[in-house]
């Protein structure tokens with residue numbers, strides 16, 4: 001096998017290997033009432049995919065900000081993969097990734113980091 005092909009194979013194998021699609025994709029815990037956006041009656045595929053895209057975008061906004069997210073999802077997972085695997089989640093789990101909730105968390109986090117930077121700036125000024 002060529003190294004490049006091997007890389008692809010490895011990537012593919014890794015894609016969804018750790019996720020149990022029969023469980024909530026966010027917490028991977030058993031039990032509870034699972035909601036599956038792909039089984040929504042009367043919704044177009046595009047609309048369903050959009051639900052995963054919004055979730056995916058919000059998840060990455062948290063990750064990018066360095067916020068610890070309570071999820072078992074690997075970072076390389078895509079919205080399309082979630083969609084293709086009919087990802088399910090607990091209503092409560094998904095709620096914490098609603099755009100308004102995520103924005104609140106980002107705001108709170110920014111406040112914290114800004115304070116942290118000012119503090120280290122003061123110390124570096126002292127030493128120079």
Ligand SMILES: [Zn+2]
Pocket residue numbers: 024025026027028029089090093
């Ligand atoms: Zn859950």
